[in-house]
Amino acid sequence: MSTLHVALLGFGTVGKGIYETIGKQQDHLRAVIGKEVKVSTIVVKDLGHHADYQGSAKLTTDMQEIIQDQKIDVVMEAIVGKQPAFDYLQQCIIQGKHVITANKEMFAAYGCALQKLAEKHHTKIAYEATTAGGIPIIATIQQLLQANHINNIQAILNGTSNFILTAMRTDHLSFDKALEKAQELGYAEADPTNDIDGHDAYFKAMILSELVFGRKPAPENIQVTGIRDISSDFLQSACPKRIKHLVTLARTDGDIICRIEPQALSETHPLFAVEGVDNAVHLQTDILGNLTLTGPGAGALPTASAMIEDLCTIVKEEQAVLPIEKALAPHY
Amino acid sequence: MSTLHVALLGFGTVGKGIYETIGKQQDHLRAVIGKEVKVSTIVVKDLGHHADYQGSAKLTTDMQEIIQDQKIDVVMEAIVGKQPAFDYLQQCIIQGKHVITANKEMFAAYGCALQKLAEKHHTKIAYEATTAGGIPIIATIQQLLQANHINNIQAILNGTSNFILTAMRTDHLSFDKALEKAQELGYAEADPTNDIDGHDAYFKAMILSELVFGRKPAPENIQVTGIRDISSDFLQSACPKRIKHLVTLARTDGDIICRIEPQALSETHPLFAVEGVDNAVHLQTDILGNLTLTGPGAGALPTASAMIEDLCTIVKEEQAVLPIEKALAPHY
Numbered sequence: 044m045s046t047l048h049v050a051l052l053g054f055g056t057v058g059k060g061i062y063e064t065i066g067k068q069q070d071h072l073r074a075v076i077g078k079e080v081k082v083s084t085i086v087v088k089d090l091g092h093h094a095d096y097q098g099s100a101k102l103t104t105d106m107q108e109i110i111q112d113q114k115i116d117v118v119m120e121a122i123v124g125k126q127p128a129f130d131y132l133q134q135c136i137i138q139g140k141h142v143i144t145a146n147k148e149m150f151a152a153y154g155c156a157l158q159k160l161a162e163k164h165h166t167k168i169a170y171e172a173t174t175a176g177g178i179p180i181i182a183t184i185q186q187l188l189q190a191n192h193i194n195n196i197q198a199i200l201n202g203t204s205n206f207i208l209t210a211m212r213t214d215h216l217s218f219d220k221a222l223e224k225a226q227e228l229g230y231a232e233a234d235p236t237n238d239i240d241g242h243d244a245y246f247k248a249m250i251l252s253e254l255v256f257g258r259k260p261a262p263e264n265i266q267v268t269g270i271r272d273i274s275s276d277f278l279q280s281a282c283p284k285r286i287k288h289l290v291t292l293a294r295t296d297g298d299i300i301c302r303i304e305p306q307a308l309s310e311t312h313p314l315f316a317v318e319g320v321d322n323a324v325h326l327q328t329d330i331l332g333n334l335t336l337t338g339p340g341a342g343a344l345p346t347a348s349a350m351i352e353d354l355c356t357i358v359k360e361e362q363a364v365l366p367i368e369k370a371l372a373p374h375y
Numbered sequence: 376m377s378t379l380h381v382a383l384l385g386f387g388t389v390g391k392g393i394y395e396t397i398g399k400q401q402d403h404l405r406a407v408i409g410k411e412v413k414v415s416t417i418v419v420k421d422l423g424h425h426a427d428y429q430g431s432a433k434l435t436t437d438m439q440e441i442i443q444d445q446k447i448d449v450v451m452e453a454i455v456g457k458q459p460a461f462d463y464l465q466q467c468i469i470q471g472k473h474v475i476t477a478n479k480e481m482f483a484a485y486g487c488a489l490q491k492l493a494e495k496h497h498t499k500i501a502y503e504a505t506t507a508g509g510i511p512i513i514a515t516i517q518q519l520l521q522a523n524h525i526n527n528i529q530a531i532l533n534g535t536s537n538f539i540l541t542a543m544r545t546d547h548l549s550f551d552k553a554l555e556k557a558q559e560l561g562y563a564e565a566d567p568t569n570d571i572d573g574h575d576a577y578f579k580a581m582i583l584s585e586l587v588f589g590r591k592p593a594p595e596n597i598q599v600t601g602i603r604d605i606s607s608d609f610l611q612s613a614c615p616k617r618i619k620h621l622v623t624l625a626r627t628d629g630d631i632i633c634r635i636e637p638q639a640l641s642e643t644h645p646l647f648a649v650e651g652v653d654n655a656v657h658l659q660t661d662i663l664g665n666l667t668l669t670g671p672g673a674g675a676l677p678t679a680s681a682m683i684e685d686l687c688t689i690v691k692e693e694q695a696v697l698p699i700e701k702a703l704a705p706h707y
Contacts, residue, residue, distance in 0.1 A: 064662055068522065075521050177663040182518045186511050189407050189687035190400065190680045313669070316648050330396055331509040331671065331680035337645070338666040348522045348663035355521035363695040 046079040050109040053122035054087045060343025076358040110134045120144045129153045143353045145172035151246035169353035174247040175322045177345025178338040191328035196292040200247040202320035202340030203231045203238035204288040209318045212278045240269035260299035268304040281307045378411040382441040385454035386419045392675025408690045442466045449473045457481045475685045477504035483578035501685035506579040507654045509677025510670040523660035528624040532579040534652035534672030535563045535570035536620040541650045544610045572601035592631035600636040613639045
């Protein structure tokens with residue numbers, strides 16, 4: 044049985060989740076793609092942070108060990124921020140490697156550029172894990188767009204904000220206490236700015252906009268408000284409605300509109316019952332009607348699941364195309 | 376631009392929905408698959424029922440006009456009952472045609488046999504429209520199974536039953552009055568047995584069981600109870616819980632268990648808020664966690680959407696494989 048060589052870029056919570064899941068699901072992966080999946084190299088920022096590492100993959104701080112290694116077929120990236128991720132992935136693509144990313148900030152900024160580069164170099168780029176955690180929203184939208192136009196999306200895309208709003212409402216906590224609880228439970232970072240000020244939801248909304256509408260909204264059509272200024276009293280006064288941090292993306296008169304803001308949802312709204320760290324996406328389409336997907340919005344395992352789904356899809360697509368290359372373009 | 380020749384088997388509500396949608400989405404389909412999609416032949420039971428037909432596709436009662444027509448690439452089947460659908464589709468597959476079906480009763484009985492036959496004859500068979508209406512549940516499960524085991528499914532799979540239970544609870548109707556309302560609105564057949572006695576949900580559960588667990592439950596592990604004996608008083612007395620007609624599929628100690636029966640769901644249950652003719656499927660997986668999909672459970676357009684998604688997937692897979700055949704097996 045042949046071996047698929049994989050490199051990881053980043054070995055934080057998500058990177059470790061991918062590494063452990065690939066190890067644990069080895070038999071399953073063999074059955075699905077007919078290959079052994081081997082993580083050969085992991086690039087980290089600081090070896091000192093991984094002194095207790097016991098795995099068999101090589102840990103290194105030198106990205107060139109991935110880029111220059113001809114054996115590595117796929118690079119799975121789970122680091123934070125636009126750079127150096129964008130530079131690294133460009134170099135991987137130029138070397139003919141497939142790329143799977145969970146990096147929403149980078150992909151929101153450079154997704155189109157990376158997709159064009161990948162097309163040019165006959166490699167694949169997949170990004171299921173960037174948006175809505177474990178919910179297979181990218182694959183589902185790609186599936187629906189075959190027969191439908193999607194005209195409107197409403198979504199809860201930040202699990203931390205949804206957890207805080209849920210805890211404030213159900214446990215009558217102040218914003219600060221709910222944030223503290225989220226941090227204790229590992230649902231919020233020490234610096235929660237990205238989550239509570241709507242930046243994280245904004246990155247995901249831009250990725251969805253490019254997928255669904257083929258482009259981002261014009262800057263003047265984007266409005267982002269976080270949840271920092273919401274009081275427990277305000278949440279209670281909205282009852283029986285529930286305040287949710289809602290992303291709305293809509294096509295109106297040729298423009299794309301994006302609003303990210305707290306909104307009061309009534310009991311019959313499809314996202315009313317989405318509580319805690321869950322995410323959900325409600326799609327309005329022209330043929331199918333309305334579809335709602337609800338599931339875990341973040342976490343190491345849901346993210347690992349999404350990235351491994353991407354890995355299998357890429358391998359299967361390659362297996363279909365490979366014989367063409369072999370037969371028609373032996374020089375390729 | 377080349378043309379994809381499609382035949383329809385059945386021209387009732389769903390068949391007409393497919394025909395009209397393919398016509399309406401012609402530009403969209405051209406962009407997605409790079410081909411003109413032409414419905415050339417429609418097989419009906421009785422030409423007299425279609426005296427007002429004005430379309431350009433040929434109407435016929437002779438199935439051989441599809442089976443023997445070498446030009447027809449794909450057959451889309453939307454008739455009812457195991458036979459003659461199974462015989463017809465077998466003959467189409469043997470002639471090398473791809474097959475897309477919305478026929479849950481037939482596919483629940485013969486899905487495995489048709490899939491094996493299709494594999495033998497290098498054709499594709501797709502069945503997204505058999506289960507959960509417009510919800511892309513087959514594609515989603517295929518996507519998730521790449522990285523996950525699915526251990527448990529809870530679902531609302533019969534829109535008619537869900538509509539009746541919702542109307543009885545919210546409008547305080549008797550079962551008979553609610554059924555009458557469903558029939559008036561076109562949500563229930565003149566003979567509603569299949570829906571209200573759980574047969575329709577059973578067909579869909581068997582299709583999901585084969586997809587998720589690789590086999591059906593043993594007959595002694597299947598229990599089916601419909602909604603015929605439920606009274607409005609019983610629904611009111613369950614309040615604040617809601618009685619839903621629930622399908623449960625689970626793997627326990629190597630056995631597959633299937634229970635289809637009315638159950639009281641509390642407010643926090645993921646299917647509590649699924650009302651009216653909607654369907655929903657809640658999947659419990661080992662890596663990703665829990666995922667819920669909610670959408671239209673039936674209807675001509677959602678079914679047409681699912682079948683056109685299948686059509687596009689088949690064409691794209693064929694476009695990837697075709698050059699292999701051309702290059703490696705010119706005799707094929």
